[in-house]
Amino acid sequence: MTTRKQPMPRKSKISPADPPMRRKRGFETAGALLSATLKAPAEQRGFGEAKLLTHWPEIVGSEIAAIARPVRISWSRGFGGTLVLLTTGGHAPVLEMQKERILAQVNATYGYRAIAHVHITQTAPTGFADGQVAFRPAPPKAPPPPDPVTLSRAMATVDQVADDGLKQALARLARNVLTPRDR
Structure with a gap:
């Protein structure tokens, strides 16, 4: 008579009694959590450290950061x-005069003379797909008024409604529908 061995139940890797694994002590900054994720795309563009991309306004100042972006x-x-910077054509002369200052501030960030030259690339607001400078949008234009004849016909129809709340809602709807929009 041979006895057949029963399979042993498998133990789970983590038992409910074990405390959860901790990465470090206390809280971690968002930069520390994202540094591994940002490292590969930054290195593809030549940035050994993503610090130049993520802290650009602090490195060169808010005035230069508003008109230029490192590419x-x-x-x-x-x-x-x-270092290749992207800007619009109108801001390029300003950056050209600030090249030495930008160079000094970037090298101070790295701690040594990592950057020897600054090259400025100009583009239009609808330029390259990657690395666009954030341009301020034009203020919104007021829509043109609706056609007065069509609006008066619609308001004549709305005036036949007895309920005041419904009448106001229909008048707003008529104005919104009849006002031409840029699509």
């Missing part, structure tokens, strides 16, 4: 890379 860093065989 990539190209490295040559010599010492120091070339």
